Amino acid sequence: MTSPPDDLRSLETPALLLDASRMEANIERMHAQARRLGVRLRPHLKTSKSVEVARRTLRQDIGPITVSTLKEADHFAEHGFTDILYAVGITPGKLDHALRLRARGVELGLVLDNVDAARAVVSAAESAGVRLSVLLEIDCDGHRSGLQPEGDELLAVADALRSHWVSVAGVMTHAGESYNCRTPESLCAMAEQERAAAVRAAQRLRDTGHAAPVVSVGSTPTALSAAQLDGVTELRAGVFVFFDLVMAGVGVCAVQDIALSVLTTVIGHQRDKGWTIVDAGWMALSRDRGTASQPVDQGYGLVCDVAGRVLPGLVMASANQEHGIVALRDGSTGAPPELPVGTLLRIVPNHACATGAQHAQYHVLDGRGRVTERWPRFSGW
Amino acid sequence: MTSPPDDLRSLETPALLLDASRMEANIERMHAQARRLGVRLRPHLKTSKSVEVARRTLRQDIGPITVSTLKEADHFAEHGFTDILYAVGITPGKLDHALRLRARGVELGLVLDNVDAARAVVSAAESAGVRLSVLLEIDCDGHRSGLQPEGDELLAVADALRSHWVSVAGVMTHAGESYNCRTPESLCAMAEQERAAAVRAAQRLRDTGHAAPVVSVGSTPTALSAAQLDGVTELRAGVFVFFDLVMAGVGVCAVQDIALSVLTTVIGHQRDKGWTIVDAGWMALSRDRGTASQPVDQGYGLVCDVAGRVLPGLVMASANQEHGIVALRDGSTGAPPELPVGTLLRIVPNHACATGAQHAQYHVLDGRGRVTERWPRFSGW
Numbered sequence: 001m002t003s004p005p006d007d008l009r010s011l012e013t014p015a016l017l018l019d020a021s022r023m024e025a026n027i028e029r030m031h032a033q034a035r036r037l038g039v040r041l042r043p044h045l046k047t048s049k050s051v052e053v054a055r056r057t058l059r060q061d062i063g064p065i066t067v068s069t070l071k072e073a074d075h076f077a078e079h080g081f082t083d084i085l086y087a088v089g090i091t092p093g094k095l096d097h098a099l100r101l102r103a104r105g106v107e108l109g110l111v112l113d114n115v116d117a118a119r120a121v122v123s124a125a126e127s128a129g130v131r132l133s134v135l136l137e138i139d140c141d142g143h144r145s146g147l148q149p150e151g152d153e154l155l156a157v158a159d160a161l162r163s164h165w166v167s168v169a170g171v172m173t174h175a176g177e178s179y180n181c182r183t184p185e186s187l188c189a190m191a192e193q194e195r196a197a198a199v200r201a202a203q204r205l206r207d208t209g210h211a212a213p214v215v216s217v218g219s220t221p222t223a224l225s226a227a228q229l230d231g232v233t234e235l236r237a238g239v240f241v242f243f244d245l246v247m248a249g250v251g252v253c254a255v256q257d258i259a260l261s262v263l264t265t266v267i268g269h270q271r272d273k274g275w276t277i278v279d280a281g282w283m284a285l286s287r288d289r290g291t292a293s294q295p296v297d298q299g300y301g302l303v304c305d306v307a308g309r310v311l312p313g314l315v316m317a318s319a320n321q322e323h324g325i326v327a328l329r330d331g332s333t334g335a336p337p338e339l340p341v342g343t344l345l346r347i348v349p350n351h352a353c354a355t356g357a358q359h360a361q362y363h364v365l366d367g368r369g370r371v372t373e374r375w376p377r378f379s380g381w
Numbered sequence: 382m383t384s385p386p387d388d389l390r391s392l393e394t395p396a397l398l399l400d401a402s403r404m405e406a407n408i409e410r411m412h413a414q415a416r417r418l419g420v421r422l423r424p425h426l427k428t429s430k431s432v433e434v435a436r437r438t439l440r441q442d443i444g445p446i447t448v449s450t451l452k453e454a455d456h457f458a459e460h461g462f463t464d465i466l467y468a469v470g471i472t473p474g475k476l477d478h479a480l481r482l483r484a485r486g487v488e489l490g491l492v493l494d495n496v497d498a499a500r501a502v503v504s505a506a507e508s509a510g511v512r513l514s515v516l517l518e519i520d521c522d523g524h525r526s527g528l529q530p531e532g533d534e535l536l537a538v539a540d541a542l543r544s545h546w547v548s549v550a551g552v553m554t555h556a557g558e559s560y561n562c563r564t565p566e567s568l569c570a571m572a573e574q575e576r577a578a579a580v581r582a583a584q585r586l587r588d589t590g591h592a593a594p595v596v597s598v599g600s601t602p603t604a605l606s607a608a609q610l611d612g613v614t615e616l617r618a619g620v621f622v623f624f625d626l627v628m629a630g631v632g633v634c635a636v637q638d639i640a641l642s643v644l645t646t647v648i649g650h651q652r653d654k655g656w657t658i659v660d661a662g663w664m665a666l667s668r669d670r671g672t673a674s675q676p677v678d679q680g681y682g683l684v685c686d687v688a689g690r691v692l693p694g695l696v697m698a699s700a701n702q703e704h705g706i707v708a709l710r711d712g713s714t715g716a717p718p719e720l721p722v723g724t725l726l727r728i729v730p731n732h733a734c735a736t737g738a739q740h741a742q743y744h745v746l747d748g749r750g751r752v753t754e755r756w757p758r759f760s761g762w
Binding site: 015069070093112113116117139268284321322381 | 390394395396470472475478493497501520523526557646648651658660664665670704721722723734738739741760761762
């Protein structure tokens with residue numbers, strides 16, 4: 001075990017660590033990919049929920065962003081972001097809030113996939129005399145929401161949006177099924193499926209008189225796997241900023257690229273069972289078990305020493321609210337390493353969005369493992 | 382579908398609802414049980430993390446409490462609570478914080494189960510010249526942490542605590558395995574196992590010259606199932622205040638007793654799949670799938686109308702960050718009910734501790750389903 005720098009020793013555990021060098025490399029990789037593909041990056045900030053991370057993700061103070069809640073839109077608008085896509089289907093009950101964001105000068109993009117929501121948007125825009133911009137959500141893979149790109153309903157919804165006060169700005173889709181891909185070939189094929197569905201839907205809108213200039217796609221796996229994105233205008237990936245064990249399992253990053261971890265302290269042992277008990281449970285790591293359906297089940301997280309080096313064979317096998325049980329992985333042989341009470345460990349999480357959400361700040365590490373800054377993150381609705 | 386009161390309509394979803402009448406009945410039930418068993422209630426406040434709920438749980442402004450983090454201890458101490466058990470094994474790195482709590486007058490109980498931690502506590506207490514009080518954690522069921530009640534290490538740890546500045550106040554145990562019980566008989570047997578282990582360990586400490594007046598037990602299932610608690614002095618249950626689907630699956634409450642739910646809005650459909658998409662995903666409900674290992678898997682939660690009546694056959698089958706997919710339960714027949722875009726639903730959670738932790742406030746409902754108050758809750762470490 002390496003002795004940690006004093007500033008890690010002084011943190012009360014559990015604490016969320018962010019390796020800034022890894023994050024910067026991950027961000028540069030996605031920017032290079034967007035440049036190569038000739039599309040704009042509109043990063044999804046639901047992963048980080050942090051203005052400091054957002055600015056680094058964009059490589060500039062301000063730029064186009066994607067959010068998953070109107071609270072995120074409020075928060076980023078307060079910090080100067082004006083081009084914001086709210087990428088969850090709008091409901092009538094949120095339109096007053098959307099109008100408040102418009103009133104403060106935010107170019108807010110709304111998303112919907114049905115006639116009822118379309119009518120509510122038209123009604124709200126016309127009543128307020130405020131222009132609203134809408135992307136139609138397209139279902140490219142049967143994963144969740146969205147209109148079929150070849151279906152009649154796509155045009156019916158677009159028709160329902162015809163109003164002086166509403167613009168059909170285009171389409172958006174999210175290939176959530178890419179998380180279930182396991183090979184570069186299937187990821188590349190999924191990226192093409194996502195691209196083709198969105199481009200086809202946009203073309204049908206244009207053929208019926210809608211401007212639809214925007215074709216927005218993106219999940220981290222497809223964004224990093226696309227061979228070409230002809231006809232697409234923007235990428236909305238999010239988790240690439242930090243990566244996580246699920247992304248490593250999908251094959252789009254290495255464990256060594258993962259920028260987030262949870263610092264924890266050994267609080268005891270059950271030596272007859274080979275257990276080391278730590279003070280990070282599911283409250284610190286989340287209940288996300290996204291690797292459970294992957295070939296390598298990482299339990300509640302991969303176990304590293306305080307310097308971030310993987311301790312071979314160990315996994316967080318179980319978690320209670322504030323307790324984690326570190327144990328040898330099924331099939332591992334040999335004795336677990338000696339980890340005395342008080343030892344600091346770092347747990348690499350399954351899912352960066354879920355683990356990050358359990359914490360109010362990032363403790364930012366420089367390349368030498370020192371805490372250089374603390375960046376707040378927000379939560380809620 | 383009943384029309385909801387206007388004040389539910391005005392909430393932006395997702396939002397955490399707390400049915401105050403159900404909560405009061407749940408609290409009264411546990412107080413009655415404690416009275417019957419002749420033990421003090423030291424409720425675990427990790428479930429609610431709210432001063433307003435705490436006062437109602439205690440049925441008075443102040444009283445003995447249990448916490449899972451030192452931040453909880455700080456927060457409740459700021460609101461006048463002075464008798465606090467921190468029920469997670471103490472580490473050397475947290476002793477300065479513990480001493481700060483002692484310095485502000487908190488009677489803080491620490492927990493440990495090993496000689497290393499015992500020595501660190503003695504060293505800290507002697508260096509500071511401050512009296513620290515310790516409960517030894519006992520393993521009553523092989524579930525997690527703790528010393529064997531019949532083992533040599535129990536006495537070795539107690540011996541390591543011999544100091545003018547440290548008192549061995551007694552023992553505590555938590556029958557986490559009770560969550561896996563499925564019958565009243567097995568629950569009652571588990572409660573007796575928990576009681577017997579704690580009482581036996583305390584007796585061994587007394588036999589070797591330690592005062593050990595405190596014998597603390599408690600999980601919600603065992604607390605509600607114990608036939609007698611002879612020799613026990615206090616109960617530390619927590620989740621009983623709200624209950625949840627896991628507790629209903631264990632059999633210690635009915636679904637109608639569950640006081641927490643998440644208000645959500647229908648945002649779309651995939652009618653060919655029978656899916657209704659709502660704006661509460663795992664961010665609002667947590668990733669907790671605690672019922673997955675129970676006879677009835679409740680998915681990400683049970684689906685109710687806005688008045689809290691269960692919609693038969695429906696379950697939140699899947700969840701993304703801000704999207705939930707409501708669908709017919711496997712094996713259900715018939716068509717799902719018509720739930721137009723904009724419909725408000727309430728999702729009853731698997732695990733109250735995990736779902737509550739995703740929210741910053743409770744919207745408190747009176748017996749008529751109106752929002753009467755908003756109570757803040759806190760999080761983090």
